[in-house]
Amino acid sequence: MKKIYNILLLSVVTIATLNGCKQGLQDETYSVFDASKLSKPENGNQAVIGTYAALKDNGGYGYYAGFLYWLYEYPADVVTTTITSRQGIELDQLTYNPSNSVINAVWVSIFKMISRANEAEALVNSIDYKANGATDQLKQQHLGEVRFLRALAYYDATSLWGDVPLILKASADFTPADLNPPLATQADVETAIINDLTFATQNLPTSYSATEIARATSGAAHALLARLYLRQGEWQKAADECQSVISTGAYRLKPQSEGGLKAMFDTTNRSDKEFIFVLKSSNQPGAYGINSNSFGINSTPWDLNRGYGNFPIHLQFYSIFDKTDDRRQLLTGLYHTLYGQVMSVPVEYGGVGGTAPDTVLATYVYNLKYPAANNYNYAGFNNVTILRYADVLLSRAEALNELNGPTEEAANLVSQVRTRSGLSTVSPGDYTKSTFRDLIFEERNKEFFMEGRRREDLLRWGKSASGGTDVLLKFREKVVPLLRNAATYDANINYALYPYPQNEIQSNTSLSATINQGRYK
Template sequence: MKIKYIIITAAVTLMSSCSDFLEPESLSTFDTNYVFSNVDDARKGVNAIYSHFGQDAFRSRLSNNMTGNTDIERQSGWNSNGDRYQIWNLEALESNRDLEIVWTYAYQAIRDANIAIEGLEASGKLESSDVTEANTMNHLLGEAYTLRAYWYSMLIYYFGDVPYIVEAPKAGNDFNLPKENRNVILAGEIQNLINVEANMLWADQVPYGIEQVNREYTLGMIARLSLQRGGYYLTPDLTMARESDYLDYYQIAKDYTAKLISLKDRELPEDYRQVFMNECKFLTPVNSDVLFEVPFAVGNGDVAWNIGVRVEGGPTAAHSYGSGNNYMAIPPTYYLSFDTTDIRRDVTCSLYKINPSFEQEFVNGGLDIGQGKWSRHFLDTPPGASSAKGTGINWPMMRYPDVLLMFAEAENELNGPTAEAQEALKRVRRRAFDATYWGTKVDAYVGQVSGGKDTFFDAIVDERAWEFGGEMIRKYELIRWGIYSEKMAETVEGLKQLADAAFNGTTQFPDYMYWKTDESGDFTILNPNRRVVAPPDDTWNQQSFLLALHSDQFTYQEWITKDWENYINGPQPGVVRYIFPIPASAIANSQGTLSNDGYGF
């Protein structure tokens, strides 16, 4: 199924878009009482919230572009002063356009959510005697609250304390509100979701399934927001802190993941690759792995344009799949962290690209490892030789393994690695390995890491990296765990060790990789896991791999020492200054209410 409401600008939006901070310019001729008086128009009113996913603020920025650098994805921000480079290097200015569009569209989505919430709650239809009408209207209310909570979560991760707007805009309202404490906002949004989730519908009960916010996703969002609220965050004096009541929020995360597991459990589909191939094939199974994914219409969305397997196309190419880049490369430390029998590695880490002749060949430079879960060349219908953006491939917002691992994490924090926590971790790992390995890679492994709370937590940190690589949620996890800078330092040290061992000839890993394509065009690597002295015959191509980490001039390639430098030795060494300044336009439009204070700005 492929629906189109993401790029629709709903005609029922009551306030026109504007550059000023949430200030309405004019009232629409539509009346909210009419719009939310019937199911069809109310659906359109809620669709207005979804429409903002179709803007660059989400489709390229928040979904993937702005979520590096971490220990499992990287990009060099120090070699340019462009907007996205400033963000990657943690040196964004108030004038940064990418931050401005995220701020603007986040608050426009929140505005439209508030309009829908007020309209639905005032409609009288939530208590309709028509059961179908009441169920639908209550579900729409849950969608609106859930989407608003998502945007507030993102604003908090990027800007810290922000204005908390919970009313629909009306002429005469004061829109120049001051910042609200991030913990107050998160607590409020969590409670709102708790209030509405029981009246929502499951994915198999709504028209658009997982392409529509559903009860599964809302339950998962209660847990995700609770772990954000109960986790660490950066204070204006550049220290990492967490509130004294953090265990209360771990309890909420445990309760609501347990509720979803109890009410709507499902077996993880056996084929890990197929989860993402479904998105490339426009397949949206319910009661499966993905709980909710942003439904980009064909012609919209940047998946397999700026993230995914690199495809070199254009009007002179021998194929009609167009061009796709990959902004977030995978560091070899992450690739080599996988167990060699973990099937997720070769799905997540693409060591090949598609060249203009429509052939697979080794990635550029040997270390430009791509995000292998999506590619435009997986599409059933080639989008055109000159195409780039607009693949229509959906973006996953939450998957069921996330629920299982959030449950395991919360349970461990509260009670240690109990049998229930261990079983949740095992369920995720069972899919990652052939059944012949379950005795060692699942049961024995989980038993080994379950000796105490700390070792089990470390296993959760690792498992989330292996399970969600390329899905660009790692940044938020490292923040709430309070280990962002620590993990960046580990990554740099790990890369240096790999470079040294390869250069000195002492590595057990591939200093070179040897690859070829067979007659059917299948791409094969001789030694994906180990060093070999030479290939068995001359049909193999040699590609420098770990040896490419070394630099005769700098000892290590510059990106190793520079990509994460501000994450390790920024304004406060050992603390990542992940908070960015509020855009200058928002400050100017706030009439003195907002300012960039603290965080070393």
């Protein structure tokens, strides 16, 4: 943290300018806060764009372009890892520690975005938009965008670590104490998140032009608020925020007539009404270091399309899909390898099987949500979904069930997601509150695999199923049987929270190693 803010004191405002379609985002750094250079509404817009750029933290593996999903997916029960990925193995097998480089990388990325948001907020506030030919409405929109992004960063930070430093001001206003910020309670940070998102709901537009699809809308702010309220168990508030998104009429599920979920993830699908908020990627030459993601190369194995295969998926996950479920098409059930063989899921896991030498039985399956056919580089070109409409529908169904048990409305919301993938509707009369909760979480598992939702879902599911007494109930039930060594799990460790990075503890004098007690072996 201290290192980040020392950098910021030397480079107070980092903004990104759009330099033509072919150049993408390009950073420009100003060494001083010079109002004569940064006094126009376009400067405010540039600061906002610079904050968005922090979502990918230089592309490739940065933040939402890759590493965040290592923390959200590996410790859960769908994705595992290869034996060649040491950092991934630590996360996957629950042996992670404060020195894990991915944990540190995500921490740094999150606080970079918070820093940029704080700097952008101060800059926008200093600009007289009306006197420079713009409107106060645009100024409030720009403030809403950076406050949404700050809220998203703090949402991730609290999801992963709980208590974290809370910094809501620009570096120009720092005191010496701010260079070594103490931990704020998760409750206090969540209050700040709610304040930012409430402001964003009131000042962001409901939509933008297709070329600006990746900018935050009021619907995105409502959807993120709903996600936070679900985590808190504030069921009525969560249901209401979801309804606010639904009532806009701005979003819809991508229907089967347009290719359904598979088509939504296609690299050519740059703008879609199911997208609420995305990390926008690029198919331009050299995009890896500017505006891309690493999912394509990591999601698939070498023998399929020369991928790294860092996100293998357990065969047990493939087996839970009905054969008529279109979502199963987003997994490698059967494919021809680069070596002329057929790779097939064994019959006992729902595949068609086969015999040697022409057929090899798969030991894992791989997800096809992030295609990169024959693309041996790091650049993933399709948008990465951060918030999408199906999540809002299932979140409202979950909240309504926790309030009143299975209802017609809740069943209809779940049915919308199921029928889009070719499955039957569900009837509330066939379920109890408990079994309908289980149905919702299993549907979420099939719908959102490799979208960074499973770890949180397991924790929330455990909390609800245990009446708030055991957040790790479902985590143990689903994850431990898949560990290579069940003894890896330690009942004395709180796997709901990650250890704080060792680099942060060493550089921030407000922290000590004792803050990691009970977070790792």
